[in-house]
Amino acid sequence: MDKTRKVKVKVEDLTIVFGKQKKQALKLLDEGFSKKEILEKTACTIGINKANFEIHEGEFFVIMGLSGSGKSTLLRCLNRLNEPTSGKVFVNDEDITGKNNKELLEVRRTEMSMVFQKFGLLPHHTVLSNAAFGLEIRGEDKESREAKAQKALDIVGLNGFEQQLPAQLSGGMQQRVGLARALANDPEVLLMDEAFSALDPLIKAEMQDQLLELQDTLQKTIVFITHDLDEAIKLGDRIVIMKDGVIEQIGTAEDILTNPASDYVKAFVEKVDRKAIITAGSLMFEKPTVVRFKKDGPEGALRKMRASGIDILPVVDLHDHFFGFVHINEVIQSAKRKEPTVEAIIHANVPTVSKEVTVEEMLPLISEVRSPIAVVNEHNRLLGIVTQTSLIIEATKYNEEEIIELKEQANNQ
Incomplete structure (x- = not known):
């Protein structure tokens, strides 16, 4: 909030x-x-x-x-x-x-206006009259209260039902009348x-x-x-x-x-189905080890990989804008070729997500790539990464079929 x-x-x-x-x-x-x-x-x-x-x-x-x-x-x-x-x-x-x-x-x-579980509509009043009832009690003139009630009915999608009686409406429509009555007061x-x-x-x-x-x-x-x-x-x-x-x-x-x-x-x-609730912001590793584009060549990237014990690292510029990932085997080969930068071996076509994206939305992404999932802001700056392992660990809270499927996807990459 x-x-x-x-x-x-x-x-x-x-x-x-x-x-x-x-x-x-x-x-x-x-x-x-x-x-x-x-x-x-x-x-x-x-x-x-x-x-x-x-x-x-x-x-x-x-x-x-x-x-x-x-x-x-x-x-x-x-x-x-x-x-x-x-x-x-x-x-x-x-x-x-x-x-x-x-x-x-x-x-x-x-x-303040209140909407109750029991709709509380006046059975012999029209939909318009029910929606205007609070304003009538307040003492507003008929023209003013009906105009406000009509606006509220339009908002809740009851345009055209103004002259119906509550008994002619479905339960959902009756509840909309109750909501319109509350909204008409502009609380x-x-x-x-x-x-x-x-x-x-x-x-x-x-x-x-x-x-x-x-x-x-x-x-x-x-x-x-x-x-x-x-x-x-x-x-x-x-x-x-x-x-x-x-x-x-x-x-x-x-x-x-x-x-x-x-x-x-x-x-x-x-x-509760956690997949629909838990987000990348909760799962991500903040401030991961990164390769700085142009500043870190293949030798520098390899040194960071060995120091951190990580085989795949994200590549960013000096302002943390995300470019993609590099993989250790390709970094080793690039270092042997004495290439000056990692540009040629960056895997750029990888999914990125915002912090608000849920596990449910990320799960399909891990079958598409071998890399972690990069979490970025609206300016494509790297905020963190969600590893495939963390997604699978989160998946162990779900049913057995999902767990098996996720493990198979990870093992096949």
């Missing part, structure tokens, strides 16, 4: 206790008692246990966990549909936990509570794709709740994993998969 972006939402030591003896429960929580022990002693349930995080402007922030983990409870604290027992929530640097009801209503109407923050979980898998995938397309255009700050890890990975810039009201880990999908913060997180993500 781009840390230079403004912090849109900030949560500090947010705790929610359900029950009558809240003060006693908070005291026990501070003393280190578990959720189960507090329930036994006070009949109070700890919904959220001292949550702390920041959400940046334009970030797609996913909160996930199993049923009872506290994810929806946490989301509803952000607009105070659930009242925090202690701690603070800041929106645009303003503490909304201290706002009165009138001020809070204004926040909900202008800064700064969009809160989505398991918005797609009630949809059929195919429609769910389509809605996920559409939401990502909308985010590319609108760049809203989105807080999205799900119990589906695949959905979280597909949508989220960063993911929060919760258990029993506690935040177990916050990070990108790659952070969580490569460095799980607890045994719970490790177990939670162990069945």
Whole structure:
């Protein structure tokens, strides 16, 4: 996540206790008692246990966990549909936990909109009227609210359905109406509570794709709740994993998969298809030994190979622009011929990738060449290399057929 972006939402030591003896429960929580022990002693349930995080402007922030983990409870604290027992929530640097009801209503109407799992459409209102409903409550005149609602319906692809009733629409289309209603308010923050979980898998995938397309255009700050890890990975810039009201880990999908913060997180993500998540940036060897074009001739290249114990080296210029790879047998022959440079033996027709390219996308490349895969930036400067061995090691986390195929490809080169 781009840390230079403004912090849109900030949560500090947010705790929610359900029950009558809240003060006693908070005291026990501070003393280190578990959720189960507090329930036994006070009949109070700890919904959220001292949550702390920041959400940046334009970030797609996913909160996930199993049923009872506290994810929806946490989301509803952000607009105070659930009242925090202690701690603070800041929106645009303003503490909304201290706002009165009138001020809070204004926040909900202008800064945050919510999309629920159950569409919540008014059955006897048209699609246009449903999309404009929040603006009607806000007090906007009919012409203004319908114009804004129409624009929102156009965005979600419901142009032409304005006069239909909800019962005439599919589940996916009804959810689009709910999304349009939220967008019509032009919120700064969009809160989505398991918005797609009630949809059929195919429609769910389509809605996920559409939401990502909308985010590319609108760049809203989105807080999205799900119990589906695949959905979280597909949508989220960063993911929060919760258990029993506690935040177990916050990070990108790659952070969580490569460095799980607890045994719970490790177990939670162990069945994820890592090929689609792990990137060249994670696997690459930074600052590899290189041959400097023109500066290092065949003798210099050979000396570096022997010193490093590596038979294939990348070739770059003085500014680290990548040219290709040289192989030790050809370097030895070039040195015997006393050639002044390695130019004639550079393998230039080799694949390069950016740091964001996944293992899944790199796997086909290793059957094409004998070289490692060069990782470069947009200016073709070498950032590191991904060896075929590291890809195969990563592949051992996949199924047996893939492992055998990859080993055979490597052995045949």
